[in-house]
Amino acid sequence: MSELLRVENLSVAFRTRGGIVRALETVSFSIARGETVALVGESGSGKSVTAYAAMGILDPAGQVTGGRIVFDGIDLTEASEREIEDLRGREMSMIFQNPRAALNPIRRIGTQIADVLLRHGNIRRADAPAEAVRLLAQVGIPDPARRSRAYPFELSGGMCQRVMIAIALACAPSLLIADEPTTGLDVTTQAVAMDLVRDLARERQMATLLITHDLALASEYCDRVVVMHAGHVVESGPVAELLAAPRHPYTARLLAATPRPGIALGDLAAIPGELPDLRRAAAGVCRFAGRCDRRRDDCAGSLPPIPPGPLHDAACWNPL
Amino acid sequence: MTALLDVINLQKIYPVGGGGKARGQLHAVDDVSFSIAPGETVGLVGESGCGKSTLVRLLARLHDPTAGAIHFGDTDLAGMKARGFARRPERAAIQMVFQDAGESINPRYTAFEAIAAPLRRLRGLRGTALQQRVEELADATGIPRALLGRFPHQLSGGQKARVGIARAIAVEPRLLILDEPTAALDVSVQVVILKLLMDLRQRLGLSYLFVSHDINVVRLICDRVIVMYLGKIVEQGPTAEVLGRPAHPYTRALLSAVPELTLEPPGPRPRLGGEPRSPINPDPKVCRFFGRCPDGRPACADSMPRLSPVGPGHLAACHFA
Ligand SMILES: Nc1ncnc2c1ncn2[C@@H]1O[C@H](COP(=O)(O)OP(=O)(O)OP(=O)(O)O)[C@@H](O)[C@H]1O
Ligand SMILES: Nc1ncnc2c1ncn2[C@@H]1O[C@H](COP(=O)(O)OP(=O)(O)OP(=O)(O)O)[C@@H](O)[C@H]1O
Ligand code: SF4
Ligand SMILES: [Mg+2]
Ligand SMILES: [Mg+2]
Numbered sequence: 353m354s355e356l357l358r359v360e361n362l363s364v365a366f367r368t369r370g371g372i373v374r375a376l377e378t379v380s381f382s383i384a385r386g387e388t389v390a391l392v393g394e395s396g397s398g399k400s401v402t403a404y405a406a407m408g409i410l411d412p413a414g415q416v417t418g419g420r421i422v423f424d425g426i427d428l429t430e431a432s433e434r435e436i437e438d439l440r441g442r443e444m445s446m447i448f449q450n451p452r453a454a455l456n457p458i459r460r461i462g463t464q465i466a467d468v469l470l471r472h473g474n475i476r477r478a479d480a481p482a483e484a485v486r487l488l489a490q491v492g493i494p495d496p497a498r499r500s501r502a503y504p505f506e507l508s509g510g511m512c513q514r515v516m517i518a519i520a521l522a523c524a525p526s527l528l529i530a531d532e533p534t535t536g537l538d539v540t541t542q543a544v545a546m547d548l549v550r551d552l553a554r555e556r557q558m559a560t561l562l563i564t565h566d567l568a569l570a571s572e573y574c575d576r577v578v579v580m581h582a583g584h585v586v587e588s589g590p591v592a593e594l595l596a597a598p599r600h601p602y603t604a605r606l607l608a609a610t611p612r613p614g615i616a617l618g619d620l621a622a623i624p625g626e627l628p629d630l631r632r633a634a635a636g637v638c639r640f641a642g643r644c645d646r647r648r649d650d651c652a653g654s655l656p657p658i659p660p661g662p663l664h665d666a667a668c669w670n671p672l
Numbered sequence: 673m674t675a676l677l678d679v680i681n682l683q684k685i686y687p688v689g690g691g692g693k694a695r696g697q698l699h700a701v702d703d704v705s706f707s708i709a710p711g712e713t714v715g716l717v718g719e720s721g722c723g724k725s726t727l728v729r730l731l732a733r734l735h736d737p738t739a740g741a742i743h744f745g746d747t748d749l750a751g752m753k754a755r756g757f758a759r760r761p762e763r764a765a766i767q768m769v770f771q772d773a774g775e776s777i778n779p780r781y782t783a784f785e786a787i788a789a790p791l792r793r794l795r796g797l798r799g800t801a802l803q804q805r806v807e808e809l810a811d812a813t814g815i816p817r818a819l820l821g822r823f824p825h826q827l828s829g830g831q832k833a834r835v836g837i838a839r840a841i842a843v844e845p846r847l848l849i850l851d852e853p854t855a856a857l858d859v860s861v862q863v864v865i866l867k868l869l870m871d872l873r874q875r876l877g878l879s880y881l882f883v884s885h886d887i888n889v890v891r892l893i894c895d896r897v898i899v900m901y902l903g904k905i906v907e908q909g910p911t912a913e914v915l916g917r918p919a920h921p922y923t924r925a926l927l928s929a930v931p932e933l934t935l936e937p938p939g940p941r942p943r944l945g946g947e948p949r950s951p952i953n954p955d956p957k958v959c960r961f962f963g964r965c966p967d968g969r970p971a972c973a974d975s976m977p978r979l980s981p982v983g984p985g986h987l988a989a990c991h992f993a
Contacts (some may be wrong), residue, residue, distance in 0.1 A: 394858045395829075492945070508947065509720065538719040539885065540944040543929035547943060565858065568888075568931035592935045609859040611888040612933045617870060620892075623860040626828065 356559045357406065357444075357527055358382040358660050362419035364398075364405050371631040375401045378419065378636075379585050381578045382660035385526065386557040388550070390570035390591070392606075393580035396627050399563045402580070403529045406561075407446050408436040424526070442472040444527040445520040449535050451512040455504040461515050462488070462500025465522055472523045487518040491548055510541035517549060524556055531563045546573055567610050571595055576662065579603045582627050582639035584655070589664030599666035601646045638668070646670045675707035675743075676879050677731070677847055682740030682750070684726050688952060696952040700726040702903035704740070705979075708847065713873065713880040715894035715911065717887065717926070719948070722900040724883045728849045731881070732768045733757040744847070764794045764843035769836045769850045777824050783810075783835045784820040787842055794843045805842070812875075813838040813868060830861035834868070841872060851883045866893055887930045891915055896985075899923050902948055902960040905979060909986030919988035921967045942966060959991070967992055 364376040376398050383389045391399045404410045406421055408428060421428040423444065428436055448454045456464055465487055466480035475483060481500070488496035491514040504512055513533065520528055530549065534542035550573055553560050564570055570577055571591055578588040579600065587600035598604040605623040625643035633639050636654045641647050651669045658665040682704045689695025701723045708714050716724050729735045731742060733754050742749040747762060757763055767790075777786045787806045791797040797805055810817055813834045824832055833853060840848055850869070854862040870893060872878060884890050890897055890911065897914045899907040899922065907920040918924045925944035946964045954960060955973075962972040971991055979987040 394860065494946070511947075539887070539929040539931075540719060540925055543931075543941075544943055544945060566931060568933040571933050571935075572931045595933065596935050606859065607933075609863050610933065611859070611862075611886075611892050613888070613891065615892075617863075617866055617892045620863045620866075622863040 354385050355382050356385045356387075356424060357561075358420075358422040359402070359406065360420045360422065360660055361657075362402070362405060362421060363417045364401055364410065364414055365417050366411070366414045368413065368631075373630045374583060374633060374635070375414070375630060376405070376583045377633075377639075378655075378657065379580075379583070380419075380658055380660040381585055381588055382662075383527065383559045383561060384662070385559055386553070387576065388553060388560040388562060388574045390574040390577045391561060391563045391580060392565065392567060392570055392577060394606075394623075394627065395565070396582075397580040398583040399580055400531055401583075403446065403531050403561065403563060407440060407444065407529060408433075409440075409446075438472075441468060441525075442523045443525055444529065445523070445525045446529040446531065447513075447516050447520045447533045449532040451509065451516040452504055454516060455512060457504055460501050460503060461507070465500075465515075465519055468519050468522045484518075484522075487522055488515070490552075491515070491518045491521075492544065493518075510537055510545065513537060513541070513545050514548070517545065517552075521552055521558075525558065527559045527561070528553065529561045529563070532565070533562075534569070542569075549573075567595070567607065568612065579606070582633065583630060584639055584667060585658050586640065586668070587664075587666040588658060590662070593664050597672075599664070599671040600640075600668045601644050601670075601672065602640045603666070604672055646672075676710045676712075676745070677708040677881075678741075678743040679707065679731070680705050680741040680743070682727070682730060682742065683738045684723075684730055684735065685738045698952050699903045699954055700951065701730065701737075702954075704900075704903075704905055706898055706905065706908060708879050708881060710846070710879055711873070711877055712896065713882060713894050715890035715897040716881060716883045716900065717885070717890060717897060718900035719926075721902075721948070721951070723903045724900060725851060727900070728768065728851055728881060728883060731847075732766055732849055733763070758793075761794075764790075765845050766847045766849065767840040767843065767845040769833075769840045769848065769853050777832065777835060777839070779824050782821050782823055783815065783827065783831075786824075786835050787820075787839045790839060790842050809838040809842055812841075812872070814864075828861075829857050830864060833857060833861070833865050837865075837868065837872070841876065841878070844876070845878070847879045847881065849881045849883070852885065853882075854889065855885065862889070869893070887915065887927065899926070902951055902954070904960055904989065905987075906961065906990070907986075907988045908979070909983065913983055913986045917983065917986075919982040919986065919993040920961075920990045921965045922961050923988075925966070959989075961990075 360380050362376055362379040366373040462484040465484035469475050469480045469483055485496045485500050488500055493499050493514055534545055574591050577591050577594050579586050581602045587603045608621050628639050638651050638655055641651050648670050655667050658667050684701040686698040686700055688698045730737050736754050737750050784806055787809055788802055815834050854865050894911045897911050898905055901922045907923045918927055928941045957975055959972040959977050962968045977989045977991045979989045982988045982993050
């Protein structure tokens with residue numbers, strides 16, 4: 353499989369009043385064409401920052417302080433704003449967590465889809481409305497011609513999310529980044545939306561980066577998993593292998609805290625401690641050490657790197 | 673065992689429509705009956721908008737029901753007006769913990785003040801007695817005393833959830849209603865909060881009504897489960913029964929949509945397409961799930977299925993269950 357996105361030693365820092373937040377440190381992973389990769393980890397681990405950096409939409413307070421993001425052979429950290437603007441929306445697009453907030457409340461949804469098509473697609477103005485209706489039908493919206501004239505508030509949360517998917521897929525991107533796309537949706541609606549993304553991805557050989565808290569969701573829909581903790585990639589590998597035999601103590605702890613059939617409350621265990629303060633974290637060493645029960649003296653040494661790629665790897669001095 | 677809470681034919685209808693004239697009746701909770709035994713944990717599940725929050729707000733007497741009875745111990749709460757209920761002694765016996773603890777705690781209150789408020793209002797505690805009781809509650813819920821002076825924005829999600837629980841158990845309720853108390857928490861913090869709840873249940877003999885979207889969490893802590901669909905209970909029974917042998921087509925669709933932590937790629941699973949029917953002026957003769965139901969037949973539009981036994985303590989409302 354050929355590589356589409358390669359994130360290499362990416363570091364991102366935010367300037368805040370309380371000091372510099374080292375949100376990402378030497379993050380590396382890759383996604384091949386047509387592959388679905390999950391990015392998992394606790395709240396605050398850096399999943400969204402990774403996605404925003406890849407899309408070139410970091411908050412102005414944030415800065416890429418090191419590393420590269422290579423998309424289809426183009427180094428985005430060197431590319432001009434125009435080049436990135438052109439890729440974004442056409443070649444790579446993103447679905448955000450809150451679909452209603454991401455849609456323009458005073459524009460009809462069909463018009464919003466047409467806008468995207470006209471901005472990025474090869475389409476005549478006269479054909480855009482019909483194409484928008486076709487896209488709504490494709491994401492399973494009943495009565496798409498009528499619905500294309502609706503405003504976002506007239507649609508349920510599940511339908512808004514499908515509209516977001518339709519917009520994200522309007523220009524047939526080769527990479528879709530979905531940041532917690534189903535948070536706030538019912539599981540029944542989540543299943544329909546995720547099936548839809550998976551089926552469209554298969555049909556078009558589209559690569560997907562699925563950001564989620566939910567290991568079960570990752571296990572059902574993804575080929576590989578990248579686990580983040582406190583701004584580091586701590587483990588990555590093929591989904592079945594990583595879940596069956598996690599190597600990083602953090603991944604093992606995360607699994608041991610996840611409710612699932614056949615496991616009683618007494619069998620579940622919380623992860624000790626809390627995420628370290630990213631303003632004070634020492635550079636280049638394991639950020640899980642303060643919470644880890646497998647820690648040894650050499651854990652204070654510089655972190656074993658995880659190279660981007662499909663192999664199963666853990667950034668740990670004493671892996672399981 | 674006599675029930676702690678006995679809800680009979682409870683109904684809440686909201687008038688909807690513009691211009692001051694009600695043009696429709698939105699059946700948010702429709703003819704709902706169930707009971708909760710002392711010490712029991714009952715889960716309440718169902719999709720967004722099915723009426724879970726409306727139901728628990730009726731029970732906590734934050735809203736007035738349109739019809740029906742709420743027997744709690746020896747009193748019928750349904751007859752008491754929501755207005756003024758806050759000052760009645762029964763108020764203390766049913767307490768609620770809301771989904772986003774951060775939002776339900778006043779941002780200008782310290783953790784201490786948040787826990788102290790119901791003690792002042794309902795128990796009249798002041799001074800050292802108040803101080804002692806708040807510290808006792810902080811200890812019981814695992815809040816370090818040093819954090820009591822902090823404001824909500826200075827607390828983590830898990831700490832805020834603990835404050836919400838400490839505040840709710842402060843006046844020694846017999847029933848605690850939890851509306852998605854762990855939905856905003858990471859799995860690791862969720863484990864801690866669930867264990868705390870189970871520990872408190874045992875020590876204080878509490879009953880819980882636990883509203884959740886997460887079937888895997890319901891499975892962990894609930895003795896019984898109630899499944900709602902568009903204002904009605906469509907299935908209820910012991911957790912193992914309902915989750916292991918779901919009798920209603922909606923429950924089956926719900927369970928098959930729950931992602932599983934699997935090592936093998938999952939096989940094809942039935943999906944629930946379409947949208948629910950409108951809750952406004954629903955036809956009293958048509959099953960609320962008809963039209964979306966994979967098993968629906970013409971009979972389903974001729975008469976409303978009633979909750980009937982399908983197993984020990986297990987009821988379902990489907991003509992073909
Ligand atoms: N604009 C910003 N200014 C300062 N710090 C920020 C900013 N955006 C993110 N951060 C910090 O970067 C870290 C990673 O945040 P990020 O939003 O990527 O987490 P996440 O893994 O997406 O979490 P969640 O699961 O809650 O969405 C956090 O410590 C966060 O506080
Ligand atoms: N004050 C109100 N006026 C009119 N309709 C209302 C009101 N409150 C709730 N509803 C309606 O009652 C129905 C039930 O809503 P409710 O909030 O109880 O659902 P829920 O099951 O708690 O959903 P969620 O899982 O999204 O919290 C919905 O159709 C809702 O729109
Ligand atoms: S009564 Fe009919 S429509 Fe209703 S749930 Fe059963 S099979 Fe489906
Ligand atoms: Mg995020
Ligand atoms: Mg609700």
